[in-house]
Amino acid sequence: MALLEVDDLSVTFARRGQRTVRAVDGVSFSVDAGDVVGLVGESGCGKSVTSLAIMGLLPKQPGLRVGGKAMFDGTDLLQLDDRSRRDIRGRDIAMIFQDPLSSLNPVVPIGLQVTEVLTRHRGMKGDAAAKEAAELLDRVGIPDPKRRLKEYPHQLSGGMRQRALIAMAVACQPRLLIADEPTTALDVTIQAQILELLKDLVRGSGTALVMITHDLGVVAGMCDTVNVLYGGRVVETARRRPLFREPRHPYTVGLLASVPRLDAGRGERLNPIPGSVRDLLPWPEGCAFAPRCTRRVDACVGEPPDLVLTHDGRSYRCINPAPLPGIVPTTAAASPTAAASSIAAAESADTADGDGPAPVIGAEALDAGTPAGGPVPAPREEEKS
């Protein structure tokens, strides 16, 4: 059984006099112990709200409605009362936030903030707690931890702050760690260090990690399974390699195509997805991505596309998915690298043969034949545990 099983999670914000906002709309995914699962999407696609809803951290306001289930080790996190929820937070599930500076209390020394968690969940006090805190800082790679314990957040560099936050999160060896864009506020070189640290911590302890990010480079380097979100729904789920090699949902295709590449020609422009997240169609009226989709067909508008399950464990929510390389002749050119341009070509071909909504294909057989080297910005093979 999965460690965390999110089933049909929905979050709506209702305000008097305003349209009800459905930020998360039936999201389902599961996380196995020791797994790294990515939630990927643009800003506003509901990835942060999903994580806050699981943690029960959404601000309590009259119009907030959270539905569905989030089963963590047999208990539904959404049904817990405040007290047991507080007991679980920090001990079994911990979270790492985006901005390490504002997530640390500016007037309290780092040491106190770390020992606070130890006192709360492990009952440690005084010297024992201070010693453990120093060890934790040491474990997350903060040099001279004894001195750092007495320092204030503004005296630490951005990377150090994020390390300190990570130390607080892993203080009680939680079984699930949720990282909400943990590297967004950091320099690129520091990003790599922090990701490496997270990977080490997860690998050593059997902790599961939910990685929320918009950065496909992060996904490529870390995640075992990837869930792509759009407009509050999961539009595609796949293991990392198949996803990068042969994305099916046009949104994933677009995301991958828009990643800047080192081997692109000098004058070459980036391939953005046209439009913005705000141009979305409400799901009940069709596919939310339809207004921006290059593979749109008439059937996309009207009713929402069902989730298509392929028998290699992938799923996507599209009635006209990007073809698998090697099936449709035109896709020889349609390696996702040049997706935007090739989609147009594929589209003209597709409309002729009318690709069915559920092309269940023997993907293992295909796997061998597909050309290696998608648009993955260096997914290091040896790290796939």
Add this chain to the structure above:
Amino acid sequence: MTIISGKKREKIDRLAELAAREEERGVSLWQDAFRRLRRNPAAIVGAVILAIFVLVAVVGPFFVPYGPTDTIGIREGVVRVGQGLIPGHSAEHWLGYDHQGRDVFSRMVVGARQTLLVGVVATMIGLAIGALIGGVAGAAAGLGGRWGRWIDTTLMRFIDMLLALPSLLLAVSIAALLGPSLTTVMIAVGMVSVPVFARLLRGSMIVQSNSDYVLAATSLGVRKSKIALAHVLPNSLAPVIVQATLTLATAIIEAAALSFLGLGNPDSATPEWGVMLADAQQWIGIRPALAIYPAVAIIITALGFTLLGEAMREALDPKLRK
């Protein structure tokens, strides 16, 4: 390329060293604010004024040349009020005599102690009660809980009621209720500043309750009471402390006003600037200086507190930080 002279190079090295040392020496928010305070001329002026005032108030009474209640002028026959004779400054009596023949300089110095006492105690009363009410309301409103909104609303409506009354009227009614005495003045002036402290701390706490570090602490399972006390409160105190400094100034003025209205200390044996001002108005035609001395003293002291308070506000405001 210009060649830097040896002396100049030395200076640059020294500055660099100083900067490095300052960088290295770990500083907290308060130490940082203090450092910026020292660079602000207004703060220095305010601090000097206050230092002199406090020094005079604390040790002055031991060194005054005459007793503050000694009617020496009458005894020596120099002061004859009936004939409009109240002598001004002289070598023996620097600020002259008052209408009862007492040495004004001695009374001013001794009065400083009363004034400081009233200002500090009144501000403490206001700060303590205001911070308690505001802190509870702010914690309840910011961190919620089942009764959060209810507690907040109840407390703040009470504060609004206090705020609706003009401050001097409120002070006069309290002073009239309790009967004129020094304690009354302190309580009355303190109560007047309660709503300001309460609203300030509540607002500041609500803002802090929505910050990322509170969310982060919540995500680690820290209890609400702990979050309120260890995280939200220390971050919300800066504006309250600034306000306390500014309140000291208004407290001194309001205490003087109450004394002036006859609601202050009835015992004229212990001189107080406000009482002296009130007494002087009868003789303002003969010797206006009698009113001017305490008035100027009140103004300068209030100015000192205000300068320091404003400078502290600037030093503690993160938005004004360079």
